[in-house]
Amino acid sequence: MGEYYSGRKKKKVCQMCAGKDVDYKNVDVIKKYVSADKFKVLPRRVTGTCAKHQREVARQVKLARFMGLIPFVK
Secondary structure, three states, rough: OOOOOOOOOOOOOOOOOOOOOOOOOOOOHHHHHHHHOOOOEOOOHHOOHHHHHHHHHHHHHHHHHOOOOOOOOO
């Protein structure tokens, strides 16, 4: 008999807790946290960030939009 897949994935580690920082001026890092088609902020379950840093990511994305570095919509 084969082993069954339990369906659980390894929990992602928050990149900001690991030491990487998100800044609105760094567009390459910001684009990892927004969807490619509509530039919406990706949820925590997709990005793997903790609640504290997800709020910071959202704040930095909004700042980058306001400064014109990334578009509001495509």
